[in-house]
Amino acid sequence: xxxxxxxxxxxxxxxxxxxxxxxxxxxxxxxxxxxxxxxxxxxxxxxxxxxxxxxxxxxxxxxxxxxxxxxxxxxxxxxxxxxxxxxxxxxxxxxxxxxxxxxxxxxxxxxxxxxxxxxxxxxxxxxxxxxxxxxxxxxxxxxxxxxxxxxxxxxxxxxxxxxxxxxxxxxxxxxxxxxxxxxxxxxxxxxxxxxxxxxxxxxxxxxxxxxxxxxxxxxxxxxxxxxxxxxxxxxxxxxxxxxxxxxxxxxxxxxxxxxxxxxxxxxxxxxxxxxxxxxxxxxxxxxxxxxxxxxxxxxxxxxxxxxxxxxxxxxxxxxxxxxxxxxxxxxxxxxxxxxxxxxxxxxxxxxxxxxxxxxxxxxxxxxxxxxxxxxxxxxxxxxxxxxxxxxxxxxxxxxxxxxxxxxxxxxxxxxxxxxxxxxxxxxxxxxxxxxx
Ligand SMILES: Cc1ncc(COP(=O)(O)O)c(C=O)c1O
Numbered sequence: 297x298x299x300x301x302x303x304x305x306x307x308x309x310x311x312x313x314x315x316x317x318x319x320x321x322x323x324x325x326x327x328x329x330x331x332x333x334x335x336x337x338x339x340x341x342x343x344x345x346x347x348x349x350x351x352x353x354x355x356x357x358x359x360x361x362x363x364x365x366x367x368x369x370x371x372x373x374x375x376x377x378x379x380x381x382x383x384x385x386x387x388x389x390x391x392x393x394x395x396x397x398x399x400x401x402x403x404x405x406x407x408x409x410x411x412x413x414x415x416x417x418x419x420x421x422x423x424x425x426x427x428x429x430x431x432x433x434x435x436x437x438x439x440x441x442x443x444x445x446x447x448x449x450x451x452x453x454x455x456x457x458x459x460x461x462x463x464x465x466x467x468x469x470x471x472x473x474x475x476x477x478x479x480x481x482x483x484x485x486x487x488x489x490x491x492x493x494x495x496x497x498x499x500x501x502x503x504x505x506x507x508x509x510x511x512x513x514x515x516x517x518x519x520x521x522x523x524x525x526x527x528x529x530x531x532x533x534x535x536x537x538x539x540x541x542x543x544x545x546x547x548x549x550x551x552x553x554x555x556x557x558x559x560x561x562x563x564x565x566x567x568x569x570x571x572x573x574x575x576x577x578x579x580x581x582x583x584x585x586x587x588x589x590x591x592x593x594x595x596x597x598x599x600x601x602x603x604x605x606x607x608x609x610x611x612x613x614x615x616x617x618x619x620x621x622x623x624x625x626x627x628x629x630x631x632x633x634x635x636x637x638x639x640x641x642x643x644x645x646x647x648x649x650x651x652x653x654x655x656x657x658x659x660x661x662x663x664x665x666x667x668x669x670x671x672x673x674x675x676x677x678x679x680x681x682x683x684x685x686x687x688x689x690x691x692x693x694x695x696x697x698x699x700x701x702x703x704x705x706x707x708x709x710x711x712x713x714x715x716x717x718x719x720x721x722x723x724x725x726x727x728x729x730x731x732x
Contacts, residue, residue, distance in 0.1 A: 297327050297692070299344025305331045324699075328691075335362035337710035340696055348696035349714055351636075353706040355698075356512065356544050356659065359570035359629070360619060361710030367573045367615040374611035381606040388610045395617040396571075396579065400552050402540075402561040406581025407590060408605040412543035412568035413441030416506065418599050419564045419580040420445075423504035423537035425597035426589040431498050433481040435507045437514035437672025437702075440541055444476035446506075452676050463673075485511065485671040486523045495530050504537040504564070509554045512544030515662070516655025516704045517669045521558055528560050537563040537586065543578070547571055547617070548706075549656045551626050557656065575612030625709045632714070633657025633707035639716045643723040647731065649682070659704040675702070682730060689726035695719070 298306075306329050309316035315323040323329055331343040338361055340350045350362075360367065378386075393406045409415040420432060432445075440446040447468040455463035465482060481498065483490040485507075495502065505527065509519040519527075531538040540562035542553040547570040550556040555565070563586055568578035581587055590597040603609075619625050634657040644651040644664075652668045654661040663669055664679035680701045687699035697705060 298330060298342070299346065301343045302329070302331045305343060337361040337363075338708055338714065346694065348691070348694050349711075349719070350696040351705040351707070351711075352696050352698050352703070353708055354574060355569070355703070356548065356706050357569040357572065357574045358706070358708045359548055359658075360573050360616065360625060361708050362574065364573055364616075364619075366619055367575070367612055370615035371575065371608055371611045374607050378607060380608050381603065383602070386605070386607065386610075388607060388614060389605050392610050392613050392617070393581075395614060395621065396567070396581070399547065399617065399621060400555070400565070402552075402555050402565055403581040404584035405587035406579050407587070407599050408609070409568075409578040409580060410576055410601065410603050410606075410609070411441070411578050412541075412566065413443055413446075414601070415543065415566035415568055415578040415580040416440045416446065416539075416541060417443055419539045419541075419566050419582075420504060420506065421599070422580070422586060422590055422597050423539060423564060426586045427503045427535060427537060429501045429503035429536075430479050431481065431501045432479060432503055433483055433494055433498070433505045435485045435511070435672075436482050437485070437517070437675065438506075438508055438511050438541070439513035440506055441543075444472050445480055447472050448477050448480055448482070450482060450672065452672055455673075455676065457673065457676055484673065485517065486520055487671065488523065488526060491523075491527060491530060495534055495536075499534040499536070502534065502536045504539045505531060506539040506541055508541045508543075508545060509558055509560075510545050510549055510655050510659070511672075512659060512704060513702055514672050514675055515669070515702050516659055517661065517663075517671065517675060518655060519558075520670075521560075524558055524560050531563070539564045539566065541566045543568040544659065544704075547620055548629075548658045551620055571616065572609060572612040573616040575609055575616075577609035577613045628709050628712050629707050630657045632709075632711040633660060633705075635716060636705070636707065636711065636714065636719065639720050640723055643720055643727055646724065647727045649727065655704055658707045660707075661704045662701060664701075685730035686726050689729045690722065693722040693726055695722060695726075 306316050317323045332340050333343045334341045340348045397403050436450045450463040451466045510516050542565050545554040546567040564582035566580045571577050590599050637660050650666050652663050654668050664682050669675040683701035684699045
């Protein structure tokens, strides 16, 4: 329940923005829509003065901590000395690409974008331009941004797992034309048969498969190394571009992202979120020959935009990547995540709740089930209602997270200071309340 000031703000906001919010997913209902006054480290303070330890981290971008002084100083220096943008190239363009390449050997050439959505659009267009093919495929349960073609999903919520019907494929909402689905196929994670069928039926016209090997929008459920290797090999055989969407996993799951964990390289990769510790920066890149199809020459793939490689974004990215590459920040994040996960595990065990964790410590999913889900349909079998009740109770007790087990717990460097005894205590209370 939010306090009186946030209720007042929401009633005022209704007059100015649809549902009173600047973005659909921020509306949590009349009693629960949160307005934040300030953020620092791993803490948020709402407009009624309540403080939360935050594991949502703005859906993942915060990798060091809110208002990280090192990153903010670099941005302030850039904008006061050099400006924000000029519509021309700068030396920082090259420097940031070099920094990304030093962490991610899958990148030979890269271009910038302003959001994960834009990075995915750029990668898909590049794949189509390079292969001269049209069809693309994605994995059930994944999310690749807010543009029409990617806004189709299997309706798992109203699907009957005990029945024989497949889930319906539906648009995320209104305004998405049916035609935008014509070139899209949705396959299930870790399903070998569906991969074989996809390549058999569409192989010659399949420009790209876009996937997150660790699904950041389905509780970090992950591809098996064997399945991902099989997919990689099929893509290579068929000349299909493997696009790994590292918008959530990039610079987070490991310094070199999910691709470092699997030891498998994509043809094209997208980055955003952790790349700039909360400043809006994104990128797509990969094989040099594929990326060289982008350009202002006849037949080249179009890429650009007024704010591309703006210097607020690039100075933040440069500082963030420098910290991740040259300090032990990432080890700290990994260790903090493992301790937080273990603390929660103890709480669930003590409460007699069957549970399992998915994904790496820096973005782990919690599933109330005996086995780690192998795909999105398995997720439907988990006790996600219990998770949601537990999450709402945690929020009441000052732990911020998304009340949906499809969103992982995000860890940043500043979480090293979390009082684990306090967390165990409030999680124990929250679980007791959720169960009752
Ligand atoms: C895997 C993935 N790709 C793309 C996007 C879209 O990124 P953005 O919200 O920055 O447009 C998201 C957003 O959460 C994401 O998780």
